[in-house]
Amino acid sequence: MDALRATALSKQYRWSGGTNQALKSVSLTVPKGSILGLIGRNGAGKTTFLRIASTTLLPSGGKMDIFGHDVVQETNLVRERIAVIPQESRPFYWMNPRELIYYFLTLRGHTREDAHTRAEQALSELGLLEYADTLVSRLSGGLRRRAMVAMVMASDAEMLFLDEPTTGLDPVARRSVWEAIRKAAHAQRTIFLTTHYLDEAEALSTRIAILERGTLLAEGSREEIAQKVQHPYRVVVSGGFTQGELEGYGEPTWLEDRWMLFTGEKDAREISRMALERGARLSVAPVSLEDIFLQIVGKDISRDEEGDDEGA
Amino acid sequence: MKERKLASVLSIIAANGFLPLRRQPLFLINTLTSPFSFLFLIFILGGPDLIGYGISGGLVLTILSIGTSLQGDMTHYKADLKFQEMVVASPVKAGTYVTGMALSEFVFSIPGMCVFILLSVFYAHYIFLGGLIVLATLILLWIFASALGFTLATYLADMRETFMIAPIISIFLTVVPPVYYPISRLPPVVRPLAYLSPTTWAANLVQGAMGISSTPLTLGQGLLDGGVLLLSAAILFLVAWKKSQWRER
Ligand SMILES: Nc1ncnc2c1ncn2[C@@H]1O[C@H](COP(=O)(O)OP(=O)(O)OP(=O)(O)O)[C@@H](O)[C@H]1O
Numbered sequence: 373m374d375a376l377r378a379t380a381l382s383k384q385y386r387w388s389g390g391t392n393q394a395l396k397s398v399s400l401t402v403p404k405g406s407i408l409g410l411i412g413r414n415g416a417g418k419t420t421f422l423r424i425a426s427t428t429l430l431p432s433g434g435k436m437d438i439f440g441h442d443v444v445q446e447t448n449l450v451r452e453r454i455a456v457i458p459q460e461s462r463p464f465y466w467m468n469p470r471e472l473i474y475y476f477l478t479l480r481g482h483t484r485e486d487a488h489t490r491a492e493q494a495l496s497e498l499g500l501l502e503y504a505d506t507l508v509s510r511l512s513g514g515l516r517r518r519a520m521v522a523m524v525m526a527s528d529a530e531m532l533f534l535d536e537p538t539t540g541l542d543p544v545a546r547r548s549v550w551e552a553i554r555k556a557a558h559a560q561r562t563i564f565l566t567t568h569y570l571d572e573a574e575a576l577s578t579r580i581a582i583l584e585r586g587t588l589l590a591e592g593s594r595e596e597i598a599q600k601v602q603h604p605y606r607v608v609v610s611g612g613f614t615q616g617e618l619e620g621y622g623e624p625t626w627l628e629d630r631w632m633l634f635t636g637e638k639d640a641r642e643i644s645r646m647a648l649e650r651g652a653r654l655s656v657a658p659v660s661l662e663d664i665f666l667q668i669v670g671k672d673i674s675r676d677e678e679g680d681d682e683g684a
Numbered sequence: 685m686k687e688r689k690l691a692s693v694l695s696i697i698a699a700n701g702f703l704p705l706r707r708q709p710l711f712l713i714n715t716l717t718s719p720f721s722f723l724f725l726i727f728i729l730g731g732p733d734l735i736g737y738g739i740s741g742g743l744v745l746t747i748l749s750i751g752t753s754l755q756g757d758m759t760h761y762k763a764d765l766k767f768q769e770m771v772v773a774s775p776v777k778a779g780t781y782v783t784g785m786a787l788s789e790f791v792f793s794i795p796g797m798c799v800f801i802l803l804s805v806f807y808a809h810y811i812f813l814g815g816l817i818v819l820a821t822l823i824l825l826w827i828f829a830s831a832l833g834f835t836l837a838t839y840l841a842d843m844r845e846t847f848m849i850a851p852i853i854s855i856f857l858t859v860v861p862p863v864y865y866p867i868s869r870l871p872p873v874v875r876p877l878a879y880l881s882p883t884t885w886a887a888n889l890v891q892g893a894m895g896i897s898s899t900p901l902t903l904g905q906g907l908l909d910g911g912v913l914l915l916s917a918a919i920l921f922l923v924a925w926k927k928s929q930w931r932e933r
């Protein structure tokens with residue numbers, strides 16, 4: 373069964389001064405037990421989508437189901453199975469992480485014993501045990517964020533919505549959050565997260581969705597998305613080639629002391645062969661998610677700009 | 685998980701009422717400061733004759749402050765901490781959250797309540813019936829204050845607005861209407877205006893029960909006062925319910 377199913381979902385914000393079409397007919401499914409990483413530039417509509425799914429914002433059109441329950445019609449059934457960390461949410465400063473988790477769980481209806489056990493487990497999973505009794509007001513920003521993650525992870529929610537859960541976390545802390553998220557997915561919980569760290573989306577997500585100005589540009593596993601780009605190889609050469617020569621294969625970018633360009637497989641082979649003959653230093657690798665993102669979103673932006681030119 | 689109303693309400697009372705108190709015991713006397721300042725001024729300026737008004741006004745003000753802190757906390761949790769959103773996306777229903785919050789704010793007013801109830805008993809020597817009337821009035825007033833706090837919280841977007849609006853509202857509910865003085869002190873032409881404030885009706889009840897108003901409290905008048913209080917609370921709740929952005933549009 374799908375954990376989330378959105379069909380032609382749209383959202384238009386309205387206020388007295390105007391409107392903003394934040395989502396334009398987005399259709400997306402998230403299988404149960406998967407980790408979906410939603411990426412996109414600032415203002416792309418990630419938070420808007422996540423808030424509609426987590427029943428804190430009403431959509432303007434289309435349909436969205438969580439575990440088969442409509443988020444508008446069957447809100448209560450949805451709410452019994454989800455938990456969310458909103459973007460820029462902050463913990464109560466007069467509690468310590470242990471209390472934060474404990475009271476969040478008893479608020480959600482867990483018994484005291486259950487809340488206690490779950491709190492200890494979450495503290496240990498997220499590496500928060502040594503800070504468990506430190507007041508939030510004395511914790512660093514990253515530790516506060518981790519305490520928020522621990523709060524929702526500790527709950528029994530089957531689907532977790534995490535809006536930029538790792539913003540401000542150090543590399544080690546980020547990995548402990550990843551570990552906790554992976555463990556949750558193994559336990560058949562579904563994770564919907566947004567992030568600006570593409571390496572994170574790549575390392576963590578079983579599925580990736582790219583949103584740009586309210587439109588879903590790509591969705592699928594890392595490999596499926598890589599196939600969508602025209603140039604799945606990243607070629608870097610130093611010496612042995614002129615710019616003009618490389619322009620025959622793509623759009624080379626000068627990186628201080630070498631050229632970088634994205635190519636298809638055939639061109640990558642050809643450049644490699646030539647580099648070998650000429651004794652030039654060369655590296656060829658599949659594109660990273662960041663490269664894919666820039667290619668997909670970049671194409672969308674430039675297409676739009678062309679459109680604007682025609683209109684002018 | 686299904687909603688467990690009682691567990692949720694108790695959790696909020698503990699987390700939002702008792703825990704902050706344990707961390708910062710000054711919260712306990714915080715709600716005492718305003719009513720005591722008024723009591724002190726009234727005693728200095730008016731002498732022992734008027735002190736009854738300082739006490740009955742203090743009771744009303746103490747309960748009303750529950751509404752003010754409820755509003756402040758709810759706006760803070762919604763706008764600054766985004767905690768409300770975490771509650772919305774959970775099995776906990778809006779009514780449970782508001783009830784829990786309103787009860788947790790009550791915790792801070794316990795000292796003020798105790799002090800002023802004791803003072804009123806010493807002052808008025810009222811017996812069973814009077815005490816019952818005062819208690820009933822305070823409960824109605826608590827419902828009204830919570831409704832007011834909830835309504836305001838749905839309209840005020842952030843704490844900046846709160847700091848601006850809350851004192852103004854407080855003045856028009858406690859200082860201007862005859863809460864700290866008998867309504868007979870107002871010129872007859874403006875007296876009807878005083879009845880626009882629900883606190884006038886509450887003060888009328890408390891002053892009557894304490895036997896300090898010029899006209900004794902009749903059963904009919906008492907029921908009318910209580911009815912108006914309850915009605916205004918109901919209207920406010922209705923407005924809040926209709927207008928509250930539990931889920932953003
Ligand atoms: N409450 C609101 N009222 C009006 N417009 C809004 C509101 N919230 C968001 N928007 C607009 O909707 C669009 C999408 O915003 P959203 O917050 O969903 O983006 P995002 O992808 O989460 O961005 P970021 O990466 O910066 O968090 C933006 O153009 C934003 O300005």
Ligand SMILES: [Mg+2]
Pocket residue numbers: 418419420459535
């Ligand atoms: Mg966002």
